[in-house]
Amino acid sequence: MEQKTIYLDNNATTPMHEDVIEAVNEANTLFGNASSMHSYGREAAMAIEESRKALASLIDCDPSSIVFTSGASESNNTVFNIFRERIDLGSKRNRIVTTTIEHPSINELVKYLKNLGYHVDECPVDHSGRVDLEVMKTYLGEDVALVSVMAGNNEIGTIQPVKEIARLAHEVGAYMHSDATQAIGKIPVSMRNWDVDYLSLSGHKFYGPKGIGVLAVKAKAPHTPLIHGGHQEGGRRAGTYNTASIVGIGVAAALAERDLEEESKKLWTLREMLRKGIEERIPNVVVNGNQEYCLPGTLDVSFPHAEGESILLYLDMEGIMVSTGSACASGSLEPSYVLLASGVDIELAHGSIRFSFGRYNTEDDVAYVLEKLPPIIKRLREMSTR
Amino acid sequence: MxxxxxxxxxxxxxxxxxxxxxxxxxxxxxxxxxxxxxxxxxxxxxxxxxxxxxxxxxxxxxxxxxxxxxxxxxxxxxxxxxxxxxxxxxxxxxxxxxxxxxxxxxxxxxxxxxxxxxxxxxxxxxxxxxxAGRENPFKNSVAKTICECNGVTDMQIEDLVKRGEAKTLEQLQEITKFGTVCGKCKQQVSDLFDEFKHIYNV
Incomplete structure (x- = not known):
């Protein structure tokens, strides 16, 4: 009998949509360098401009704001680098404010910058992983150059009040960046409505190709390329255009925009089915994150007295793929910093499992998990110290 | 993650x-x-x-x-x-x-x-x-010398950490004098110290 496989790690990455695969395959024949003036070059350039429009429509900004990058990590690094340069050049605004639960491409970058002597503050979050606006206010002032807050958290799914934080940032004259990587295709994302100056996203989180992302930059916001070289992207990011992947992310963007409402509803239904099922069938569980402001497909649960990596591997044997915040799975002795920063007890962090749904999951998948998970937790708890 | x-x-x-x-x-x-x-x-x-x-x-x-x-x-x-x-x-x-x-x-x-x-x-x-009220004949037989100069063993470090007598690396050095001569063992002692602190949750 063929083993069932159920992929519940869509926050880590998603499979490419069949329309995306088809478009990428076709675009692979557009080999001309999009910067060339001849017909092959123009053909590739036209395909790229189509994609740019689709991305602009998805995040509600002007197409000229879209800069294609290798992914959200590059986009995030680019934004911080812009302000690092301004600080180096002697700007009086020499402080950056972010949060304690950003993605590693910001979290680790902040550690690096702090080591170099830059002044970066990380605003703490409440027990649900959410930024409290009153607390954020205490971090803001006339010396702040940039405020960077993610839209939705990859681990616990908590959605931040980005629009409100952008207003506070602008009130003190700072620029606002939001890493919206996890939010795309799950909740409405609007640069105009949120009034953010920079926004990052990554193709592979919404059924597009890997290695392609976007940094959207508002017209009047400062910019410095992270990668210097040719004049691609209006001099904002050098490197020969990755035509096929750009076409792919464009198709994915159009699908994400078209299906947003339906997908969002479906993801929340599946997530809630699983949450309720787990709470009914397994004693002593803790659901992490904010249950009101939550990405619809993300469910993070802690199982005391069952260790995360062990749960993950037992589930994997049953064909169920998830992720964990346990230290053992991280290669360090420390469990998830996101959970710890949200005030989750360290013991609970070690036993945390993230289920993240995507467009190919069904109610049958939830039923299968609810059949396999309870005996696994029971078994691990029986062999655990008390 | x-x-x-x-x-x-x-x-x-x-x-x-x-x-x-x-x-x-x-x-x-x-x-x-x-x-x-x-x-x-x-x-x-x-x-x-x-x-x-x-x-x-x-x-x-x-x-x-x-x-x-x-x-x-x-x-x-x-x-x-x-x-x-x-x-x-x-x-x-x-x-x-x-x-x-x-x-x-x-x-x-x-x-x-x-x-x-x-x-x-x-x-x-x-x-x-x-x-059983018996003497423990094994205690010292499994000890490995970490600091050659001052004869500090892993068992000694483990005991001091376990009993909470060495709460910091500095305290450990004060008691054992590890690494005060040639200093070659410093990294190894530091790693062991962290390891034992983790194991005994102190």
Whole structure:
């Protein structure tokens, strides 16, 4: 009998949509360098401009704001680098404010910058992983150059009040960046409505190709390329255009925009089915994150007295793929910093499992998990110290 | 949530012991232990309890409980198979290397997990000897000299950390004078100190 496989790690990455695969395959024949003036070059350039429009429509900004990058990590690094340069050049605004639960491409970058002597503050979050606006206010002032807050958290799914934080940032004259990587295709994302100056996203989180992302930059916001070289992207990011992947992310963007409402509803239904099922069938569980402001497909649960990596591997044997915040799975002795920063007890962090749904999951998948998970937790708890 | 793909590859033996752990403690069995050892803590992400029966200075039976990852579970399970039938002397000298070797190897960052299994076993033997009111003949025989200049052993460091007498690396140095002559051992002592702090949750 063929083993069932159920992929519940869509926050880590998603499979490419069949329309995306088809478009990428076709675009692979557009080999001309999009910067060339001849017909092959123009053909590739036209395909790229189509994609740019689709991305602009998805995040509600002007197409000229879209800069294609290798992914959200590059986009995030680019934004911080812009302000690092301004600080180096002697700007009086020499402080950056972010949060304690950003993605590693910001979290680790902040550690690096702090080591170099830059002044970066990380605003703490409440027990649900959410930024409290009153607390954020205490971090803001006339010396702040940039405020960077993610839209939705990859681990616990908590959605931040980005629009409100952008207003506070602008009130003190700072620029606002939001890493919206996890939010795309799950909740409405609007640069105009949120009034953010920079926004990052990554193709592979919404059924597009890997290695392609976007940094959207508002017209009047400062910019410095992270990668210097040719004049691609209006001099904002050098490197020969990755035509096929750009076409792919464009198709994915159009699908994400078209299906947003339906997908969002479906993801929340599946997530809630699983949450309720787990709470009914397994004693002593803790659901992490904010249950009101939550990405619809993300469910993070802690199982005391069952260790995360062990749960993950037992589930994997049953064909169920998830992720964990346990230290053992991280290669360090420390469990998830996101959970710890949200005030989750360290013991609970070690036993945390993230289920993240995507467009190919069904109610049958939830039923299968609810059949396999309870005996696994029971078994691990029986062999655990008390 | 960093994953290192290459390090996820567990050997078939690890997988077998993880999926079918041997000698786990069962409540209904009513196991009467002669000695019990416990190391680690839930907040560290791994904790082990080892219960032994001793007959004629030989471990006649053993049960264990482990909270931890696949490596930790597999290591304790393998340790239990190896220890049953061993003399107290041999069991006391069972090293993590031997357990890891029997498992066919562990990813490097998982080695820590197998260190706990043999420590819990030693703690159980210590407990047995103490309860029996006997002298512990093994204590110093497994010590390894870390600081050659001042003759500081790993056991000494472990004891000082375990008893809470050395709460910081500086305190440890004050007591033992490690690393004050040639200084070559500093990194190793620092690593050991962190390891023992983690294991004994102090």
């Amino acid at each position: 960093t994953n290192f793909m290459s390090q996820w590859v567990y050997t078939p033996v690890v997988k077998d012991h993880f999926m079918n752990p041997r000698n786990t403690w069962q409540e209904e069995e009513n196991f009467q232990a002669d000695g019990i050892g416990e190391v680690g803590s839930l907040s560290c992400g791994d904790q082990m309890q080892v219960m032994i029966k001793v007959d004629n200075d030989t471990i006649s039976d053993l049960r264990w409980l482990t909270y931890g990852c696949a490596s930790a579970i597999a290591s304790t399970s393998m340790m239990s198979e190896m220890a049953i039938g061993m003399s107290l002397h041999d069991a006391y000298h069972l090293t993590p290397d031997k357990i890891t070797e029997a498992l066919g190897g562990l990813p490097e960052h998982k080695f820590h997990c197998s260190v706990l299994g043999d420590k819990a076993l030693r703690a159980a033997i210590d407990d047995y000897l103490e309860k």
